[in-house]
Amino acid sequence: MSAQKKQPARKALSRELILEAALGIVDSDQVRELTMSKLGNALDADPSAVYRHFRNKDELLLAMADAMLEEVAADFRPVLEPLDNLRGMAWAMRNGYLRRPGLAQEVAARFTGGRAEAQLVREMLTSIEKLGFSREEAIPLCRGLAEMSLGHIVMTADVLSLTNSQQAFDLQMATAYYSAPYDPAQDLPRDEQLAATRADSDAVFHTMLETFLAGLAVQQEARRAPAPRPRSTTKPSKAKPTARSASTRTRTS
Secondary structure (H helix, E strand, O other), X not given: OOOOOOOOOOOOOOHHHHHHHHHHHHHHOOHHHOOHXXXXXXXXXXXXXXXXXXXXXXXXXXXXXXHHHHHHHHHOOOOOOHHHHHHHHHHHHHHHHOOOHHHHHHHOOOOOOOHHXXXXXXXXXXXXXXXXXXXXXXXXHHHHHHHHHHHHHHHHHHHHOOOHHHHXXXXXXXXXXXXXXXXXXXXXXXXXXXXXXXHHHHHHHHHHHHHHHHHHHHHXXXXXXXXXXXXXXXXXXXXXXXXXXXXXXXXXX
């Protein structure tokens, strides 16, 4: 009777280990190709084991998004000037999400409910409050900046997922519609085409962001300016002539 071959013990899974493997798959492939079976293979585990830590794929994707935002928070360096802080945060989010365009397509428009997201929102709110806005006023301004930034991130991620020829066509149309048309090379290498697409999108994002921040700066200056003195609504009364002036008129008349 032959001895049964002993199967190697599989490593114990954890949320952190699963997230690391899932992000590794996304780094090398589009997130739309992230399946539980592929994740199970990467973990050398039965795919069903993932569900002990994540109820479904959507919960896993949101956890991956917050892990990505943790990278953003780690890369972000706060500064004292509130407008510079907001500017740096917006670019940090953009660069962080677009490291993984496929994942950004899936989750950039979603709330993650995680700690990293909450940390970045608090940082943004605090910066806006330092400009002189109350918390009540800062909330819609914070949402406006975040949703403007994330919305453009999703648009950029969508374009970066296109083929080279599709990206070149989009660039040609953007240039033709807003300035003089040009004929771009249709056969650029993939890295060069991605760089051209990203540069064009970054330029548009820069304009959007700086316009928003300039509006905040104008409101900040308006709050610092002294309040205008109220204008009097009563008409000045005419002075009655004195006795001397009256007698002078009598002598000269």
